[in-house]
Amino acid sequence: MTTQNLAVAADRTLKAKHRAMWALGDYPTVAAEIVPDLGAILVDACRVGPGDRVLDVAAGSGNAAIPAAVAGASVVACDLTPELLAAGQAVAARRGVHLEWQPADAEALPYADGEFDTVLSCVGVMFAPHHRASARELLRVCRPGGTIGLLNWTPEGFIGQLFATMKQYVPPPPPGAQPPPLWGSEEHVRALLDDQVSDVATRRQTLTVDRFADPAGFRDYFKANYGPTAAAYAGLAGDPERVAALDRDLAELARRHDEGTGKTVMRWEYLLVTARKRG
Ligand SMILES: C[S@@+](CC[C@H](N)C(=O)[O-])C[C@H]1O[C@@H](n2cnc3c(N)ncnc32)[C@H](O)[C@@H]1O
Numbered sequence: 146m147t148t149q150n151l152a153v154a155a156d157r158t159l160k161a162k163h164r165a166m167w168a169l170g171d172y173p174t175v176a177a178e179i180v181p182d183l184g185a186i187l188v189d190a191c192r193v194g195p196g197d198r199v200l201d202v203a204a205g206s207g208n209a210a211i212p213a214a215v216a217g218a219s220v221v222a223c224d225l226t227p228e229l230l231a232a233g234q235a236v237a238a239r240r241g242v243h244l245e246w247q248p249a250d251a252e253a254l255p256y257a258d259g260e261f262d263t264v265l266s267c268v269g270v271m272f273a274p275h276h277r278a279s280a281r282e283l284l285r286v287c288r289p290g291g292t293i294g295l296l297n298w299t300p301e302g303f304i305g306q307l308f309a310t311m312k313q314y315v316p317p318p319p320p321g322a323q324p325p326p327l328w329g330s331e332e333h334v335r336a337l338l339d340d341q342v343s344d345v346a347t348r349r350q351t352l353t354v355d356r357f358a359d360p361a362g363f364r365d366y367f368k369a370n371y372g373p374t375a376a377a378y379a380g381l382a383g384d385p386e387r388v389a390a391l392d393r394d395l396a397e398l399a400r401r402h403d404e405g406t407g408k409t410v411m412r413w414e415y416l417l418v419t420a421r422k423r424g
Pocket of ligand 1: 229
């Protein structure tokens with residue numbers, strides 16, 4: 146096998162692993178119960194309106210794609226994980242919202258140059274492992290003068306710290322794969338979008354999460370429903386001591402971020418980015 150063929154095969158294996166990870170648990174429920182506000186926040190920030198042609202990259206079950214379609218845009222929701230697209234398609238059908246659902250890798254989008262007025266991603270493209278490749282694709286499929294909109298968890302915020310905690314319990318990523326929360330750093334995103342955009346606006350904001358009775362409630366919910374957390378536990382099966390240590394660390398993480406009295410209230414920080422593709 147040539148070096149190039151080996152690289153292609155390794156990438157295919159990595160993406161298959163990521164696809165299986167996001168299909169674990171029940172991400173559509175997390176999107177519906179924990180982060181449903183984020184999609185609409187991103188769609189509003191991008192000023193999506195009637196007639197716009199919008200691509201939601203790493204759309205999952207349509208957290209941003211569905212509000213964009215409700216705003217009157219013509220929307221394509223694409224994602225690596227067909228199970229999540231199918232869940233979104235069922236939600237959209239129930240609500241009578243029309244959009245297209247297509248499997249796609251953010252690092253090799255199956256769309257023409259400049260095909261979309263707005264290209265957005267809500268806590269999505271940050272999980273594709275090769276940041277420069279996916280940034281290049283977001284820019285390529287956006288028309289000159291069009292909008293790029295991103296909403297990414299920050300490294301310092303709660304979900305960034307969740308990944309930092311889980312890192313000690315999962316196998317190291319393959320060489321070249323970059324950590325998802327880096328996309329939540331202003332400097333990193335500006336460097337990725339580079340001189341191909343103008344009018345870059347970044348804002349750090351927080352999502353209030355108050356649906357858990359206590360820190361252990363957060364941990365048990367994520368363990369059951371959030372693919373990356375479910376995958377971390379699956380990899381520890383047969384090692385009760387490590388499972389107990391991860392149990393302790395995740396509850397402790399939520400306790401450190403808990404601002405509530407009587408029930409757990411957390412503020413999860415994200416970076417909201419909008420930019421205009423240069424003409
Ligand atoms: C946290 S979910 C976000 C989904 C949705 N945007 C939302 O706001 O609920 C992350 C998504 O990234 C997708 N994903 C991960 N790697 C990807 C890749 N290389 N290409 C496309 N999608 C990817 C996963 O399948 C998953 O749907």
